[in-house]
Amino acid sequence: MKFIFKNEKETLAFAEKFAKNFRGGEVVALIGELGAGKTVFTKGLAHGLGIKERVQSPTFLLMKIYNIHPSTGSGHKIKNLVHVDAYRLSGAAELANIGILDWLGRPDTVTVIEWADKVVELLRDRKVIKIKMELGKKEEERKIEVIGK
Ligand SMILES: Nc1ncnc2c1ncn2[C@@H]1O[C@H](COP(=O)(O)OP(=O)(O)O)[C@@H](O)[C@H]1O
Numbered sequence: 001m002k003f004i005f006k007n008e009k010e011t012l013a014f015a016e017k018f019a020k021n022f023r024g025g026e027v028v029a030l031i032g033e034l035g036a037g038k039t040v041f042t043k044g045l046a047h048g049l050g051i052k053e054r055v056q057s058p059t060f061l062l063m064k065i066y067n068i069h070p071s072t073g074s075g076h077k078i079k080n081l082v083h084v085d086a087y088r089l090s091g092a093a094e095l096a097n098i099g100i101l102d103w104l105g106r107p108d109t110v111t112v113i114e115w116a117d118k119v120v121e122l123l124r125d126r127k128v129i130k131i132k133m134e135l136g137k138k139e140e141e142r143k144i145e146v147i148g149k
């Protein structure tokens with residue numbers, strides 16, 4: 001399914017709603033150039049999952065784990081959001097080394113991977129929600145395609 005968002009707020013609102021359908025175990029692969037909105041989309045997902053903490057690009061951490069407090073009352077059993085930025089990773093092996101396999105597909109965890117095309121080997125045989133993001137014609141326009149799910 002394809003969508004066009006006119007500004008950051010629309011992208012955030014969509015991602016927030018999208019996350020409300022999550023039940024745990026989802027792996028979200030975000031693909032798109034720098035500035036396409038992958039981190040903005042992840043922020044929306046985090047809000048949708050009830051995370052109040054500020055979500056930033058984990059570029060220098062590579063992987064960041066947000067714990068979801070049960071009292072957020074968002075009505076799901078998801079306990080963790082794992083946010084990966086693969087931009088600076090050498091590849092799938094490096095991501096495996098920092099422990100992604102402990103998290104991927106865990107029923108109490110949602111995993112979001114920015115630059116997922118850099119670690120395709122890790123995602124190949126898994127159920128993945130692929131989200132392609134592109135800049136639009138206007139400065140604040142973004143085109144998004146959701147594949148799978
Ligand atoms: N429709 C939109 N959706 C998402 N971000 C947008 C949109 N319009 C403008 N922006 C801006 O584009 C930038 C996207 O940055 P970011 O999410 O960090 O990109 P990425 O993680 O893909 O490199 C932000 O500065 C954001 O304010």
Ligand SMILES: [Mg+2]
Binds near residue numbers: 038039057085114
């Ligand atoms: Mg980013």
